[in-house]
Amino acid sequence: MKKNTSTGTDGVTEYIAQFPPPVRSKLEQIRKTIRQTDPGMEETISYGMPAYKLQGILVYFAGYKNHIGFYPTGSGINAFKDEIQAYKWSKGTVQFPIDQPLPLALIKKIVTYRISENKRLSKRERK
Numbered sequence: 001m002k003k004n005t006s007t008g009t010d011g012v013t014e015y016i017a018q019f020p021p022p023v024r025s026k027l028e029q030i031r032k033t034i035r036q037t038d039p040g041m042e043e044t045i046s047y048g049m050p051a052y053k054l055q056g057i058l059v060y061f062a063g064y065k066n067h068i069g070f071y072p073t074g075s076g077i078n079a080f081k082d083e084i085q086a087y088k089w090s091k092g093t094v095q096f097p098i099d100q101p102l103p104l105a106l107i108k109k110i111v112t113y114r115i116s117e118n119k120r121l122s123k124r125e126r127k
Contacts, residue, residue: 011045016063022098023063030061030068033104037111055122058114067095068102072110079113080106 016027027050034052035043041054049062049071060071071093077084083106088095096102 009043012043012050015045015050019063023065023068026068026096026098026102027061027063029102029104030070030107033102033107034059034061034111037108038115041115052111054115055118058118059111065098067097070094070096070107070110072114075117076110076114080110083109
């Protein structure tokens, strides 16, 4: 896999394009779901993978041969521990298998949670 040197929307498009069709399809689905959550967020490449920011980092995702890695930070994982039990997960990531449908409603809930968390933390910092 080639190293992505672009950033922003073009960088994410390039990142997704390098994967085989089954993985690419899942990456496009997760990207669309995240972007629909809040059109004001920034899309970029960070740590070599797609990342979304709104008053700080929200989530990252990455493609692999057998799964999609979704990285909503530790707080995003902790807030949804009960709902991610069907997947392989750890303190900062959850893995969605390529051969199963993506839980798009859950992904949207996690992103929405992270947005509200970032906004709340940002307000606290401004006081």
